[in-house]
Amino acid sequence: MVIVTLLNIIMSRLLAGSGCRRLLAADGITTPELGINGMQGIFEAASVDARTARKSVPAVGQAASIAKNLDEYQFLICSLVPSLPDSDPSKLQLQKYRVAIVAAFARLAANLKEIRPGDLAQWNRHARSLLEETSEAYVKAKSNAKLQVASHREAFEFFGVPEDRIDAALRAFYGQ
Numbered sequence: 001m002v003i004v005t006l007l008n009i010i011m012s013r014l015l016a017g018s019g020c021r022r023l024l025a026a027d028g029i030t031t032p033e034l035g036i037n038g039m040q041g042i043f044e045a046a047s048v049d050a051r052t053a054r055k056s057v058p059a060v061g062q063a064a065s066i067a068k069n070l071d072e073y074q075f076l077i078c079s080l081v082p083s084l085p086d087s088d089p090s091k092l093q094l095q096k097y098r099v100a101i102v103a104a105f106a107r108l109a110a111n112l113k114e115i116r117p118g119d120l121a122q123w124n125r126h127a128r129s130l131l132e133e134t135s136e137a138y139v140k141a142k143s144n145a146k147l148q149v150a151s152h153r154e155a156f157e158f159f160g161v162p163e164d165r166i167d168a169a170l171r172a173f174y175g176q
Contacts, residue, residue: 007161009041010102011169015095020078023105024071028064036067036109043106046113059120066127067108073134074101080141086174090141096166097134103159104130126155 021037028034028050035047054061077094084091104127111119129152156163 006042006103006106007099007165007169010099010161011173013039013042014078014098014102015173020075022071022075023102024067027068027071028060029068034060034064034067034112036105036112038109039102039105042102043109046109048112048115053115057115057117057120059117059124060115062124063108063111063120063127066124066131067105069131070101070104070127070134073131073138074098076138077134080138084141086176090137092167092170092174092176093137094141095170096163097130097137099166099170100130100156100159100161101134103161107159122158126152126158130155130159 023037023039025035025037025045026033026047028048032049032051033047034050034053036043036045038045048060050060050064054064074097077098081091081094081098084094104123108123108127111123133152133155151163153163156166
């Protein structure tokens with residue numbers, strides 16, 4: 001039930017919304033703070049002094065780096081998707097990764113409110129695989145290549161948005 005609700009809220013916010021926006025308020029790499037903008041109905045804003053936190057929890061630095069790249073890809077995807085026809089399978093693939101990235105940020109925002117090294121290490125592992133997959137899918141879509149994108153289903157599960165449910169929701173949204 002919770003999974004379906006999270007997925008439905010993310011879908012309605014991303015697909016019905018207009019305009020592209022960044023999820024990070026501060027990246028924790030070029031700024032002392034790692035800050036996440038809230039997304040109404042999905043997650044609250046969160047921030048942490050990354051420079052101080054990484055001294056006791058090195059995983060904070062890795063999370064900042066991964067989050068910065070995920071945010072960049074979700075923004076690039078948001079900018080590219082409107083130019084793709086609804087019939088293009090890349091459009092659905094890219095939207096799927098964007099949904100998963102938002103779910104990843106929801107989990108990271110919760111992790112930043114109470115930093116637990118084990119939770120953050122898990123987030124880093126799954127977010128890194130999501131980042132690799134997203135990068136491959138974006139490159140494939142931009143180059144019209146026939147690259148095979150390796151799927152890491154467990155990352156989608158970890159972030160609470162199972163891949164098969166995202167696929168079904170996107171097909172329904174785009175009338176496929």
